[in-house]
Amino acid sequence: MRHxxxxxxxxxxxxxALLAACSGSGATNAPAESQAPAESAAPSxxxxxxxxxxxxxxxxxxxxxxxxxxxxxxxxxxxxxTAYTExxxxxxxxxxxxxxxxxxxxxxxxxxxxxGDIAAKVAPDYPDVKFLVTNNNAxxxxxxxxxxxxxxxxxxxxxxxAGMATxxxxxxxxxxxxxxxxxxQMEAYKLGVxxxxxxxxxxxxxxxxxxxxxxxxxTTQAMIDSGIDVIYHIADAAGVGVIQAAxxxxxxxxxxxxxxxxxxxxxxxxxxxxDQKEMIVEAIGRIVNGQFAGEPQFFGLDTPVLGLAPIxxxxxxxxxxxxxxxxxxxxxxxxxxxxxxxxxxxSN
Amino acid sequence: xxxxxxxxxxxAFIAAAIRFSIPIMLAGIGEAISERGGVINIGLxxxxxxxxxxxxxxxDVTGNAWLGLVFGIGAAVLITLPHGFISINLGxxxxxxxxxxxxxxxxxxxxxFRQMFGITDQPQVEGFxxxxxxxxxxxxxxxxxxxxxxxxxxxxxxxxxxxxAVLFRTRPGLRWRAAxxxxxxxxxxxxxxxxxxxxxxxxxxxxxGMAGAAISLGQLFTFIENMTGGAxxxxxxxxxxxxxxxxxxxxxxxxxGAAEAIAVRIQAGGITLIPYQLSLMLPYVLTLVVYALxxxxxxxxxxxxxxxxx
Numbered sequence: 123m124r125h126x127x128x129x130x131x132x133x134x135x136x137x138x139a140l141l142a143a144c145s146g147s148g149a150t151n152a153p154a155e156s157q158a159p160a161e162s163a164a165p166s167x168x169x170x171x172x173x174x175x176x177x178x179x180x181x182x183x184x185x186x187x188x189x190x191x192x193x194x195x196x197x198x199x200x201x202x203x204t205a206y207t208e209x210x211x212x213x214x215x216x217x218x219x220x221x222x223x224x225x226x227x228x229x230x231x232x233x234x235x236x237x238g239d240i241a242a243k244v245a246p247d248y249p250d251v252k253f254l255v256t257n258n259n260a261x262x263x264x265x266x267x268x269x270x271x272x273x274x275x276x277x278x279x280x281x282x283x284a285g286m287a288t289x290x291x292x293x294x295x296x297x298x299x300x301x302x303x304x305x306x307q308m309e310a311y312k313l314g315v316x317x318x319x320x321x322x323x324x325x326x327x328x329x330x331x332x333x334x335x336x337x338x339x340x341t342t343q344a345m346i347d348s349g350i351d352v353i354y355h356i357a358d359a360a361g362v363g364v365i366q367a368a369x370x371x372x373x374x375x376x377x378x379x380x381x382x383x384x385x386x387x388x389x390x391x392x393x394x395x396x397d398q399k400e401m402i403v404e405a406i407g408r409i410v411n412g413q414f415a416g417e418p419q420f421f422g423l424d425t426p427v428l429g430l431a432p433i434x435x436x437x438x439x440x441x442x443x444x445x446x447x448x449x450x451x452x453x454x455x456x457x458x459x460x461x462x463x464x465x466x467x468x469s470n
Numbered sequence: 471x472x473x474x475x476x477x478x479x480x481x482a483f484i485a486a487a488i489r490f491s492i493p494i495m496l497a498g499i500g501e502a503i504s505e506r507g508g509v510i511n512i513g514l515x516x517x518x519x520x521x522x523x524x525x526x527x528x529x530d531v532t533g534n535a536w537l538g539l540v541f542g543i544g545a546a547v548l549i550t551l552p553h554g555f556i557s558i559n560l561g562x563x564x565x566x567x568x569x570x571x572x573x574x575x576x577x578x579x580x581x582x583f584r585q586m587f588g589i590t591d592q593p594q595v596e597g598f599x600x601x602x603x604x605x606x607x608x609x610x611x612x613x614x615x616x617x618x619x620x621x622x623x624x625x626x627x628x629x630x631x632x633x634x635a636v637l638f639r640t641r642p643g644l645r646w647r648a649a650x651x652x653x654x655x656x657x658x659x660x661x662x663x664x665x666x667x668x669x670x671x672x673x674x675x676x677x678x679g680m681a682g683a684a685i686s687l688g689q690l691f692t693f694i695e696n697m698t699g700g701a702x703x704x705x706x707x708x709x710x711x712x713x714x715x716x717x718x719x720x721x722x723x724x725x726x727g728a729a730e731a732i733a734v735r736i737q738a739g740g741i742t743l744i745p746y747q748l749s750l751m752l753p754y755v756l757t758l759v760v761y762a763l764x765x766x767x768x769x770x771x772x773x774x775x776x777x778x779x780x
Contacts, residue, residue, distance in 0.1 A: 179580070179695055181589040190589065294738070327737045330750045334699040336689050337734065340486050344731075344738035347482040359694050362592070366690065 139299065152294065166250055170206035172196055172229045172406065173222035174206040175215065177236065182332065184358030184379045185398070189233045189256065192402040199403065215240040229409060231402060241266050251412060254405050256398060257303055259418050268418040269401050273394075275455050276428045276461045277354075278374050279395045281314020282451050284352040285322055287374050287391055287436060288315075289364045294325045294345040296354040296364050298332035302466035304356050307394075309465035311354050316461040318447065325350060326468065329360060338363035346371040352391070354378075365389065375433055381431035391444075393431040400426045423452055483731055484615035485681060488623060491727030493518065493681040493698075495626045497705035497745065498712060498719040499633055500677025506637060506714050507670025508650035510564050510664075510775045513553055513571030515702025520544040521682025523579040526693035527586065530597040538595065539683045543567050546679025547672055554671045558664050561777035572702075580695045597691040598622055598684075622684045627720055629677065634717040636740055646670050650771030655776040663778045681705070707757050725760070729753040 172193070180190040186208065193204040205227070211220050215232070219240055222230050232241055232255045241253040245266040255261050258268030284293045293315055295308050312324045323343065329337055338360035345353055346367070354376040355364040361378060362385065368375035369386035377383070377393030399422055408414055421427035430448060433441040454460040497514055504511055511517070521542040528541020553571045556562040587593055598620040601607075607617040626744035637643040648656040657663050667697040685701065686693050708726055729752055736749040 161721065181695060183592065187589065296738075325738065330747070331699065333694060333696055335694055335697060336490070336685060336699070337730075339689060340490065340731065341734045341738045343482070343486060344735045347480070348738065362692070362694065363690065 150194075164282060167229065170196075170202040170406075170410065171227040172202045172204045172231065173227040174204070174231045174233065175210050175218045175222075175237065176233045177212075178209055178332070178358075180206065180208045182358045183362060184332075186233060188379055188396070188398040189402060192444055193397040195403050196397060196406055200406060202406070205383040205459065211433065212236060216244060219244045219253075220247075223251045228252065229254065229406060233398070236256075240270060248438060252409055254366070254402070256388070256401060259420070262417040264416055265414075269405055269421070270418055271396055271398075271401060271421040271427050272423070272462075273303065273396050273428065274306045274310035274464055275423050275463045276394045276396065276430065277310040278314035278317075278455070278460075279423075279430050279448055279451060280354055280392065281311040281316075282318050282448055283314075283392050283430065283433065283444055284311070284354060284374075284376060285315040285317065285319035286447055287440070288319065288322065288352045290322045290349050290351045291321060292325070292348070292350045294342075294344075294350040294353040295355070296327050296329065296338060296341055296345075296353060296361075298329055300328050300468060302361055303465055305462045305468055307356055309469055310462050312469070313462065314451075317451070328468075329357060332358040333361055335360050335363035339367040343371065346373055351358035352376070354394075359462060377431070383431060383434050388435055392433050392437045395427075395429045395431060397427050422456065423458055479611075480538075481611050481614040483728075484612065485618065485737060486731040486734070487690065487724060487728035488616065488619055489727070490730040491723040492623050492626055493684045493701050494619070494708055494726055495630065495706045495720055495723035496622070496681035496684060497702060498594075498708040498723055499679050499716045500681070501675035501705055501709045502712060502714050502716050502719050503637065503646065503677075504674035505632055505709060505772055505774055506650045506672045507646040507667050508771055508773045508776065508778070509554075509557060509667050509671050509674075510568070511553070511571075511671070511674060511678075512565055512706070513550070513567030513575070513702075514568075514678055514705055515700065516572035516575030516700045517546040517678035517696055518682035518685070518697070518702050518705075519572075519579050522550040522697055523583060523682070523693050524679065525683035526593070526595055526686045529597065529687060530593050533596055534596050535596045535612030535687050538597075538687055539680065542683035542687070543676045543679035546682060547675045549578070550671065550675035550678075557777065558667045558671065559747055561722055561779045564775050564777075575669075576696055579693075583693055583695065586733050589704075592694075594691050595687070597687040597689075613710045620684075620688045622680070622688045623654035625680075626684075630716045630720040633673075634715065637716060642669070647771070649778075650773055653773050657778070657780065667778075678702070688700055704753070704757070707761065710770075711757070711760050720759075726753060726757070729756040735750070761762060 152206045176186045178186040180186055196202040196204055207218050229252045234257045237255045238258045238261045241255050241261055245253045245263050253266040256269045259270040261268035295311050297304050297308050308326050315322050315324050327341055336359055352374045353368055356359040365375050365385045369389040374391040375389050377390050379396055382393045383390040424440045433444050497518055501511055501514055524545025525538045525542030529535050529538025553567045556567040557564040600618050600620050603617040607613045645661055645666050649663050653663040708722050712722040731747045733752040
């Protein structure tokens with residue numbers, strides 16, 4: 123018993139060290155050489171150092187991964203030096219920000235609305251560092267900027283596809299959690315369905331998780347059993363389960379994030395593109411060219427950030443018909459004739 | 471009301487309940503044996519995750535789901551060795567060691583999977599497809615629900631029966647129960663407690679590895695970080711409700727699976743009566759209720775979680 127506590131401490135220490143080694147190895151957050159802080163207002167390409175802070179795992183097949191994939195492009199396109207930290211908890215946001223700012227990074231990107239407050243707080247302390255927060259419609263300042271894709275516009279188009287493609291008149295939507303930006307897309311999807319199929323029955327479900335693939339799969343199966351024949355998902359990694367179950371159940375599914383047709387070519391009718399990568403590359407491009415805006419930037423269907431993947435998994439006649447309708451609705455949204463509302467609360 | 475009946479008394483619902491139950495059934499049977507032997511495994515979740523990971527790697531390398539299952543069992547056993555050494559040989563705290571196991575398993579599987587497949591790739595491997603047992607699967611309602619499951623379901627039920635018999639009808643089973651109830655008595659008749667406990671623990675690890683493989687190879691045919699999603703903790707609760715009895719573990723696992731299936735189906739069936747947060751809570755509320763009802767009958771192995779030092 124005497125040695126019990128010593129052993130216990132040793133065990134704990136070893137486990138924590140192991141864990142730290144494992145979770146830290148993916149990140150490259152130790153800069154190779156120390157760099158003098160950028161002195162010019164617009165950093166030259168050689169001195170561009172971009173850090174990305176992710177709230178979830180970089181491999182989530184969705185939201186976080188698409189931002190992570192921007193880093194490789196920043197390296198090749200702008201010769202940037204990049205680093206990232208993943209699965210950062212909200213109470214560590216500020217530490218991560220100050221860490222990177224102190225290490226001479228001149229652009230720091232927070233992936234997700236929730237980084238806005240911290241960016242606004244930290245930005246004045248580091249006037250030479252640019253702070254970008256994605257999916258944020260409010261952040262502004264001399265060195266801070268929110269980047270907001272109008273995802274609900276693309277979700278509405280996804281709804282149009284579902285409404286055109288359904289035979290039973292019953293369609294579903296499965297999302298991870300009830301975050302405002304996600305609810306807004308689910309509700310816009312529903313409106314899109316009803317715009318082409320007013321009598322359709324739309325069932326929207328929230329899993330309460332983004333990574334429980336088994337639950338996503340069972341939820342999809344339950345929807346199929348109730349007669350639903352087109353399902354839309356915003357569930358990142360869990361969405362893989364939605365697509366698998368839809369494929370097995372021989373119904374149609376709408377992917378999210380990037381074109382997911384390769385996962386199940388016979389089931390994925392289209393995917394809602396929300397390309398965080400394009401958005402980040404655009405913003406960094408403006409910084410490199412000295413065109414930093416300092417106020418929220420919005421990305422609509424006319425940018426490569428948003429859109430729908432080509433229609434597939436149906437016969438060519440149907441695909442052409444759906445595509446024509448999508449083009450028509452897209453034009454109406456871009457011209458302002460159709461305005462898709464942002465509904466942050468579930469309607470039901 | 472008709473809606474409710476069609477949702478809950480249907481092949482599809484019973485099939486979903488059984489699919490949910492397979493991993494927790496396997497893990498629960500293993501944990502029942504280990505706890506009977508006096509070792510509690512908070513690290514059950516980590517063992518399952520290691521099993522899920524090992525199974526996908528094994529199946530990817532060999533192209534064979536059965537060999538994948540063997541790899542999964544091996545991975546779970548390997549990651550359990552330090553826990554066994556600390557809690558059995560060193561007499562360390564089983565809870566601390568079990569929590570460490572969970573943390574290490576999550577970090578290690580994430581790290582290794584990314585090393586092997588990168589961040590953006592998602593391998594699809596050979597898995598266990600649902601069987602179609604001739605004749606039986608044509609029976610009304612129960613046929614498609616019970617006899618069109620993956621083979622792992624039948625293996626799980628078989629193992630539950632076998633280990634119930636071993637535990638309560640054979641000499642090794644008696645030793646396991648003695649190691650958990652009165653290790654001093656076992657020691658006094660000259661049987662080493664540590665060896666007995668090691669046996670129970672490794673058996674549990676093997677079953678937890680199968681449980682992990684049941685998720686990765688039985689349902690998804692791929693590995694996703696943290697894919698066990700808390701099933702290990704559900705299995706820990708299941709063992710208590712099942713009174714440390716492998717036979718009851720089968721029944722309770724199906725009941726827990728049914729609760730999960732209800733939660734999913736209430737929402738997806740378009741029943742908006744119940745807010746989704748409440749329907750997601752259902753399995754846990756049910757666990758608490760059943761636990762409250764079962765808490766008085768029987769008792770935990772007396773030396774559960776207690777190191778045995780001569």
